[in-house]
Amino acid sequence: MATGVQNQERVPVNLKKQLVLAVRNIQWSYAIFWSISAGQPGVLEWGDGYYNGDIKTRKTVQAVELNADQLGLQRSEQLRELYESLSAADSSPQARRPSAALSPEDLTDTEWYYLVCMSFVFNIGQGLPGRTLSSGQPIWLCNAHYAESKVFSRSLLAKSASIQTVVCFPFSRGVIELGVTDLVSEELSLIQFIKTSFSDGPQTFVSNKSIPVAGRTGYKKDFSCPSLLGCEQQEMASPNDSSDGYEPNQPAEDPFMIEGITDGVSQVQSWQFMDEEFSNCVDHSLNSSDCISQTVVDHGNAVPLSQGEKDNDNELTSLNLPSDDPHYQTVLSALLNSSHQLILGPHFRNSNQESSFVSWKKNGLVKSQKARDETPQKLLKKILFEVPHMHDKGLLESPEDNGARDAAWRLEADEIYGNHVLSERRRREKINELFMILKSLVPSNSKADKVSILDDTIEYLQDLGRRVEDLESCRELTDLEVRTKRKRQDHVERTSDNYDDNKITIRKKSSPNKRKACDIDEVEQEIDYVAFKDDSTNNVTVTVSLNKKDFLIEFSCPWREGILLEIVDALSILNLDCQSVQSSTTEGILSLTIKSKYKGSTVAKPGTVKQALQRVAWKC
Amino acid sequence: MENSTQESHLRSDNSISYESPYPLYAMALSSMPSRMNLNHQRIALGSFIEDYPNRVDIISFDPETLSIKTHPTLSFDHPYPPTKLMFRPNGKSPSSSSSDLLASSGDYLRLWEVRETSIEPFSVFNNSKTSEFCAPLTSFDWNDVEPKRIGTSSIDTTCTIWDIEKGVVETQLIAHDKEVYDIAWGEAKVFASVSADGSVRIFDLRDKEHSTIIYESPQPDTPLLRLAWNKQDLRYMATILMDSNKVVILDIRSPTMPVAELERHRASVNAIAWAPLSCKHICSAGDDTQALIWELPTVAGPNGIDPLSMYSAGSEINQLQWSAAQPDWIAIAFSNKMQLLKV
Numbered sequence: 006m007a008t009g010v011q012n013q014e015r016v017p018v019n020l021k022k023q024l025v026l027a028v029r030n031i032q033w034s035y036a037i038f039w040s041i042s043a044g045q046p047g048v049l050e051w052g053d054g055y056y057n058g059d060i061k062t063r064k065t066v067q068a069v070e071l072n073a074d075q076l077g078l079q080r081s082e083q084l085r086e087l088y089e090s091l092s093a094a095d096s097s098p099q100a101r102r103p104s105a106a107l108s109p110e111d112l113t114d115t116e117w118y119y120l121v122c123m124s125f126v127f128n129i130g131q132g133l134p135g136r137t138l139s140s141g142q143p144i145w146l147c148n149a150h151y152a153e154s155k156v157f158s159r160s161l162l163a164k165s166a167s168i169q170t171v172v173c174f175p176f177s178r179g180v181i182e183l184g185v186t187d188l189v190s191e192e193l194s195l196i197q198f199i200k201t202s203f204s205d206g207p208q209t210f211v212s213n214k215s216i217p218v219a220g221r222t223g224y225k226k227d228f229s230c231p232s233l234l235g236c237e238q239q240e241m242a243s244p245n246d247s248s249d250g251y252e253p254n255q256p257a258e259d260p261f262m263i264e265g266i267t268d269g270v271s272q273v274q275s276w277q278f279m280d281e282e283f284s285n286c287v288d289h290s291l292n293s294s295d296c297i298s299q300t301v302v303d304h305g306n307a308v309p310l311s312q313g314e315k316d317n318d319n320e321l322t323s324l325n326l327p328s329d330d331p332h333y334q335t336v337l338s339a340l341l342n343s344s345h346q347l348i349l350g351p352h353f354r355n356s357n358q359e360s361s362f363v364s365w366k367k368n369g370l371v372k373s374q375k376a377r378d379e380t381p382q383k384l385l386k387k388i389l390f391e392v393p394h395m396h397d398k399g400l401l402e403s404p405e406d407n408g409a410r411d412a413a414w415r416l417e418a419d420e421i422y423g424n425h426v427l428s429e430r431r432r433r434e435k436i437n438e439l440f441m442i443l444k445s446l447v448p449s450n451s452k453a454d455k456v457s458i459l460d461d462t463i464e465y466l467q468d469l470g471r472r473v474e475d476l477e478s479c480r481e482l483t484d485l486e487v488r489t490k491r492k493r494q495d496h497v498e499r500t501s502d503n504y505d506d507n508k509i510t511i512r513k514k515s516s517p518n519k520r521k522a523c524d525i526d527e528v529e530q531e532i533d534y535v536a537f538k539d540d541s542t543n544n545v546t547v548t549v550s551l552n553k554k555d556f557l558i559e560f561s562c563p564w565r566e567g568i569l570l571e572i573v574d575a576l577s578i579l580n581l582d583c584q585s586v587q588s589s590t591t592e593g594i595l596s597l598t599i600k601s602k603y604k605g606s607t608v609a610k611p612g613t614v615k616q617a618l619q620r621v622a623w624k625c
Numbered sequence: 626m627e628n629s630t631q632e633s634h635l636r637s638d639n640s641i642s643y644e645s646p647y648p649l650y651a652m653a654l655s656s657m658p659s660r661m662n663l664n665h666q667r668i669a670l671g672s673f674i675e676d677y678p679n680r681v682d683i684i685s686f687d688p689e690t691l692s693i694k695t696h697p698t699l700s701f702d703h704p705y706p707p708t709k710l711m712f713r714p715n716g717k718s719p720s721s722s723s724s725d726l727l728a729s730s731g732d733y734l735r736l737w738e739v740r741e742t743s744i745e746p747f748s749v750f751n752n753s754k755t756s757e758f759c760a761p762l763t764s765f766d767w768n769d770v771e772p773k774r775i776g777t778s779s780i781d782t783t784c785t786i787w788d789i790e791k792g793v794v795e796t797q798l799i800a801h802d803k804e805v806y807d808i809a810w811g812e813a814k815v816f817a818s819v820s821a822d823g824s825v826r827i828f829d830l831r832d833k834e835h836s837t838i839i840y841e842s843p844q845p846d847t848p849l850l851r852l853a854w855n856k857q858d859l860r861y862m863a864t865i866l867m868d869s870n871k872v873v874i875l876d877i878r879s880p881t882m883p884v885a886e887l888e889r890h891r892a893s894v895n896a897i898a899w900a901p902l903s904c905k906h907i908c909s910a911g912d913d914t915q916a917l918i919w920e921l922p923t924v925a926g927p928n929g930i931d932p933l934s935m936y937s938a939g940s941e942i943n944q945l946q947w948s949a950a951q952p953d954w955i956a957i958a959f960s961n962k963m964q965l966l967k968v
Contacts (some may be wrong), residue, residue, distance in 0.1 A: 076652040150776075154924045161923050332835040336827060337878060340859050360916060361640040361966035362934035365889075381868050381893035381912055384673060384943045385850055388650055388708050389806050393761035393780045395705045426841060429802075437834070454797070456757045582705050 020177065023203045025055045025078065030202060033185035034058035034168065035119050039127065040179035049127040049134050052179055056081045058115040058186065083107045084116060088123045115186060118166030122159065132158045134180040143174035145191040149184070162581040172196065176203075211594060291354050478612045545622040549611040554603040556581055556614060561596035562622035568595060571624070575617045580605035628843035640936075641965040643684060643693045649683075649958040649964060653710035654948045655739075657725045664689060666951050667739070669727055670963055671707040679703045679793075683739060686965055689949055693965075701728050712739075712747065714769035714949070730762040734777050734787060739832050746813060750787050758783045763806050769856070769881050770813040784818055786830065798833060800826060809854040809862070811877075816864040819849035819864055825875065839880040840873070842866050853897045858904035865894045865909075872897055872909045874921065887919055889932055896945035902952045906933075910942035916957055916966065936966055 020038060028036035040052030042275035060080060087107045112120065133156070138143050149157055149171040150164035157163070157171065169188040173180050174196050182201070380386065440458055449461030548559040560572065573583050581601040588597045603609075637903045652670030666686045671677045674809040683699035686692075713726040725739040726747065736747040753759035760781035768774040773790040784805055801820035808818045814830040823842035829835075839862075843850055848867045855861040861884070872887040872894055892912035900906035910916040917932035936957075944958035955966045 007880075148888040154922075250716040295639075331835065332829075332832055333837040335814055335832070336829045336837065339829070339831075340815055340877070359932070360968060362916075362936045362968065365935045367919065367931070382850070382895055383912075384648075384650055384941075385868070385895050387675070388673070388706065389763050389804075389850060391675075392708055393730070393763060393804075394704050410781075426838070426845075433802075455799070 020203075021053050021055070024053065024181070025057075025074075026197045027202050028055055028057045028183060029074075029077075031199070032182075033056075033183050034115055036183050037122060037182045037184075038176070038179055039138075039182060041138075042126075047129050049129070049138060049180060051123045051125070054085075054119065054123070055082065056084055056119045058119070059113050060116060061113050073606060084112075084120050085123065087112075088120050092124065113165040115168065118159070118162050118168060123160055125159070133171060134182055137173040137175055137180045141175055143172065143193070143196050145193075145196075146171045146173075147188060147190060165331075174200070176200070227386045238243075309569055368467050472611070478610075545619065547615050547618050547622070549614050549618075556599075556601045556603075557610070558599040558601065558614065558618065559597070560599065560618055560622075561594055564590050564593055564595035568621065569597075571598065572599075572618065575621050576601055576614070579609045579614060579617060581609070581614070631844065640967070641672075641686065641691050641693055643695075643963045645670060645672070645961050645963065646684070647680070648961055649673060650898055650943055650964060651707045651710040651729070652944045652946050652956060652963065653712050653727065654946050654950065654956055655712040655725055655727075656715045656949045657712065664951075666948060667712070667725065667874060667952070668956060668963065669710045670958070671703065671710050671729070672882075673706045675706075677704055677922060679706050681707060681737075683727075683729075683744070684733065684963075686954075688954065694961050696742075698742050699739065699744055701737060701746070703729060703731060703733055709764045711765065713766050713772060714767050728765065728767060728775060730765045730777060732761045732764060734762060736789060748789070748792060750789070750792065752797070755794070756797060757786070758797060758799075759831070764806065766808050766810050766816065767843065768810040768813060768816075770810070774810075776808045776810060776816050778808040778818055782820070784808055784816070784828070786816075788881055796830065796833060798828060798836075800828065800836070802847075806848065806853040808849050809926065810851045811854050811859050817832040817852060817854060817862060821846070821848040821854040821928075823847050823849055823866075825852065825862065825864055827851060827877065837880065839877055840864065840875050840883060841881065851895075852901055853896060853907075855899045855904060857899070861904075862903065863897045863909075865897060868893050870894060870911065870913075872907070872919075874907075885921060885925060885930055887917075887930055887932075888919060889929075892941075895899055895941070895943050898945050898947040898955070900952065901947055901949040908945060908947055908955055910938075910945040910957055912941040914938045914940055914942060914959070916942055916955065918968065938962075938964065 024036040024038060035054060035056050037054040038052040039049040042048045042050045055077070057077060084107065087109070091109075109117075125132075127133075129135050130139040133144055133146060146152060146157055147170055149168055149362075150160055150166075152160040152163075154160055162173070163169075163184075167186045168184045169186060171184045172181060172195075174180045181199070189195075440455055443462055444453060444458045447458070447462045447465045449457070449465070450482045452458075495529055530605075545562040546560070550557045558576075562568070569586075569588065573586075576583055576599070580603060583601045585600045585601055586597060587599075588595060590596075644874045644920050647758065649670050650673040651669075652752045653669040655667035655669070657667075658752065659766045664687060666688065667683055668686060669681055669683050671681045679702070681701055681703050682695070684695045685694055687694070705787045707729045709730045711728050713728070721901070727739050727744070729735050729737065735748040735755070736750075736847075738745045738747045758779070758781050760779045760783075761778050762777045765775055765777040768776070772786055775787045775789055777785045777787065779785065781798055782801050782803060782805060783797055784800040785797045787793070788795045800818050801822050801824065803821035805818050808816055810816045811827070815827060816830075817827045817839070819825050823844075823846050824838045825840040826838050827834045842848075846965055849864050851865050851868055853863045860876050860878060862876065862877065864873050866873070867869070870890040870893050872889060872890075873883045874885040874886040874887065887907075887909065890909065890911045890913050894909050894911040896911075897907060897909045900908070905921045906918060907921070908916060908918045914937055916936045916938065918934045919930060924932065938957060938959045939962070940959045942957050942959045944956075946956045948956065955968055957964050957966060
C-alpha cells in the first residue's frame with residue numbers, strides 16, 4: 006500500500022480543500038478523489054477523500070475543542086490513519102497492529118464504507134470511477150445500494166452504509182466521487198456547481214428543482230427532462246474551462262485509456278460488519294438486481310440511457326432466519342461479536358515460487374476422466390462407515406443399524422421434506438421434556454443424561470416393587486398372627502431384641518445408592534425381615550431373618566426321618582448355601598438354627614424361604 | 626501461467642511428493658515449527674490398511690529447499706486406520722511447551738507428544754467406564770481458541786467434549802439421530818456437527834439443551850460427510866454430501882438456505898479446507914483427481930461460481946489440508962502419495 010501514500014502526495018493540496026468545501030456545500034456524506042496511479046498506469050486508486058457523514062459520538066472528551074470543520078478534517082485523517090494501520094497489519098500479520106486514534110468499533114457503517122473504499126482500485130472502464138474516466142462523462146447512480154455489482158462493485162458495501170446515491174465525474178487527473186445516504190435524483194447542475202466551486206470557492210447551491218428524498222419503497226426515478234440535459238450538454242463537453250490554476254486538465258480521452266488491461270489487478274475487498282447488533286436483513290440472494298437508475302449523457306445523443314426496471318419480487322430477500330429462536334440468536338451474537346479481525350483482501354502473494362495450480366478453464370481437463378466404476382468417495386466412506394466398526398466387532402452393529410446404513414446409501418426420498426423435519430423436531434423435544442419430568446419424579450443422582458435417568462428409574466421401580474411385596478406379605482402375616490398364639494417363648498426370645506412378641510416388624514431401609522462396604526457385625530442392617538409363623542397344632546415355627554445376603558433361619562418342627570436332609574435340599578434349591586447348622590431334638594421336636602449364605606446373584610425373599618421350609622415341615 | 630493442464634502433475638519443481646509404503650488417509654500439518662529449523666513444516670501421515678496394524682509417520686518439509694525429510698524414529702502404531710490426525714493449534718497465545726502434540730482418533734482419542742527424536746504416547750481418552758456412550762470416533766476438532774478443549778464425533782450419535790488438561794469429559798451430547806461424521810469448532814464454546822441424518826447442527830456449550838439445524842440435505846437422509854468452518858469469517862461453513870460433486874457453502878445467519886453450491890468437480894468431493902488467512906478462499910478435492918481453489922464472490926453470477934485455479938493429481942484425492950503455518954502450501958493425499966502444492 007505504499008503507492009497509496011505516494012499517490013496522495015501527487016494530489017494537489019488545494020484539491021483536498023476543494024473536496025471538503027464541495028461536499029460540505031451540498032451536504033453530502035463523502036467525497037473521494039480517485040487519482041490515476043503513478044505506479045500502475047491505467048489504474049485508478051485512492052487519491053484523497055473527505056468524510057462528511059455520520060459518526061458515532063465519541064465518549065472521550067476532546068482535549069482541544071475543535072470547531073465542526075476541523076473536527077471533520079481530523080475525522081477524515083483519523084480514518085485514513087486507521088486504514089493504513091489495518092492494511093499494515095494485514096500485509097505483515099505477525100506484526101502488532103500499529104495503534105491508530107480510532108479503532109474499528111468506533112466507526113459507523115458509513116464511515117466503514119468510506120474506509121473500505123480506500124482499498125479499492127479500478128481499472129479504466131471498470132467500476133463506477135473507471136467507467137467515468139473512460140467515457141469522460143459523469144455518472145449519476147441512484148439506488149446505489151441496489152445496483153448490480155457489474156455497475157457498482159461496492160453496492161453491497163453501500164447497502165450496509167445506506168449510501169443511496171453516488172456520483173462520479175472526471176476531474177483533473179482522476180475522478181471525483183461523491184456519495185450521500187439520501188436518495189438524490191439526478192441533477193447535472195449539481196455536478197456543474199461542484200466543478201465551478203473548485204475554482205470559485207465557497208458557494209451555496211440552489212437547486213433547479215427540489216431534491217426529493219425518495220423512500221426506499223418506490224423504484225420510480227425522476228428522469229430529467231431532456232431539455233435540461235440538452236442545455237447541460239454544452240457544459241459537459243468542456244468541463245475544463247472552470248478550472249484554472251491547477252494542473253493542465255487533460256481531456257478525459259487521454260493516453261491512460263489503455264485497452265485490454267488484464268483484470269487481474271482489481272481486488273474485490275472483503276470486510277465484516279462491526280456492529281454490535283447485526284442486521285438480519287442482509288440480502289444474500291445471489292442474483293438480486295433491483296432497478297438502478299443511470300443516465301449517461303452521451304456526446305452524440307441526448308437520450309438518457311437507462312436500464313429498464315427489473316421487476317423484483319424480493320422473494321429472495323426474505324430469510325428463513327428463525328427470529329422466534331432466542332437461543333440461536335444468542336449463539337450467533339456470541340460468534341459474530343467475537344471475531345474482530347479485519348481481512349482486507351485475499352492477497353495471494355506471488356513469491357518467488359511458481360504456483361502448482363493453473364487457472365481454471367471451463368473445459369479444462371484435456372484428458373477425460375476414466376469411467377469410475379468403483380464407488381464414489383470410496384476411501385472416505387470406508388473411514389466413516391467401516392473403520393469405526395472394525396474396533397467394535399459386531400458389538401454395536403445390529404440389524405437395524407445395517408439396514409439404516411443401506412437405506413442411506415439407497416437414498417430413499419419418499420418423505421415430505423419439510424413436514425418430516427418439523428415433526429421430528431417436535432418429537433425430539435417432547436421426548437426430552439418427558440425425560441425431565443421422569444427425572445423429577447425419581448429420586449436420583451445429579452446426572453441428567455437420559456441413560457442415568459432411565460437407570461435410576463429402573464432401580465427406583467424395582468425398589469418400590471420390593472417394598473410393596475414386603476408390605477403386602479407383612480399384612481397377611483399380621484392377620485394370621487392375630488389368630489394364632491405363640492408357643493415357644495424362648496424361641497422367640499432368641500430372635501431379634503428389637504420388637505415384642507407376636508409382633509412382626511419389618512424394618513426396611515433401602516439405600517441403594519450407599520454402596521459402602523459395611524461389616525455384617527455393624528449395627529446397620531440394611532434389610533431386615535422377619536417372618537414368624539406359629540402353628541401350634543403342628544409345633545412348627547419358622548423364623549427367618551435376612552441380613553444382606555446371610556440368612557439366619559430358626560426352625561422347629563416335629564422330627565421325622567430324613568427331615569434334615571430335606572430342609573437342606575430345600576434351601577439349596579433356593580440358592581442358599583448352608584454354612585452352619587445347629588440342631589437339637591427334644592421331645593420329638595427338631596429345632597434348627599441354620600446360617601446360610603447366598604450363592605447366587607439374586608436374593609430370594611424371606612417369605613419364599615419360609616414357605617419352602619413350611620412345606621418341608623408339613624410333609625409328614 | 627498458460628501451461629496446459631497435461632503438464633500440471635508432472636511439474637515436480639512446484640509440487641513436492643512423498644511416497645509412502647502404504648495408502649494414506651489421515652493427514653495433519655503442524656502449526657508449530659520444529660525446533661531445528663523454524664521454517665520446517667511437520668506433517669503427520671496416517672496409513673489406511675484395512676487391518677489391525679496401522680502406522681502414523683511424521684515427516685518434515687522445508688519450503689526453502691523444497692525437500693522432504695523422513696524421520697524413522699518419529700512413527701508409531703495405531704490400531705486400525707486413524708480416522709483423523711491433528712496437531713495442537715497455536716491458538717491466540719503461543720504455546721509455551723517445547724514439544725508438539727498430535728491427536729489421533731480411532732477407537733479412542735489419543736494424544737501423542739512429538740519430540741525431536743521420538744514420539745511418546747501422552748494420554749488416552751476413554752470414557753467407557755463413566756458413560757454408556759463410548760463408541761469409536763469418526764472425527765474430532767481441536768478448539769484453537771481454547772486449546773484444552775477437543776470435541777469428538779462418534780458413530781453412537783454423540784459428540785463428546787474433552788478437557789484434555791484435566792483428562793475428563795466436559796460434556797457429552799447426543800447430537801444427532803444417526804452417526805455423527807464430523808465436528809468443527811467455531812468459537813471457544815460453539816461447535817457444529819454433521820451426520821448421517823443429513824443435518825448440520827450448531828451447538829453452544831452454554832445452552833446444551835438446544836441446538837439449531839442450519840442445513841439439511843435436500844434429499845432427506847443423505848449423509849453429510851465433512852464439515853469445515855471458516856475460521857477467518859465465522860459466518861461461513863462448508864460441507865459435502867455423500868456421492869455428490871457439490872461443495873455446499875452455508876451462512877450461519879441464514880439457516881436452511883445455502884449461500885452457494887460449488888459445482889465444478891466432475892466426480893464426488895472428498896475433502897474441503899478453508900484458507901487459513903483469507904476469508905473468501907476454499908479448496909476442495911475429489912474423486913476427479915482435481916484440487917480446486919475457489920474464491921467466493923460477494924455476488925455470484927447466474928451460472929454459478931467458477932474456481933480460481935485447479936490442480937490435477939495422479940489419482941483420486943482423498944485428503945486435503947491447507948497449512949496454517951505456511952499458508953502458501955496445500956497438502957493433498959492420494960493413494961500412497963502425499964503432495965505439497967504451492968498455492
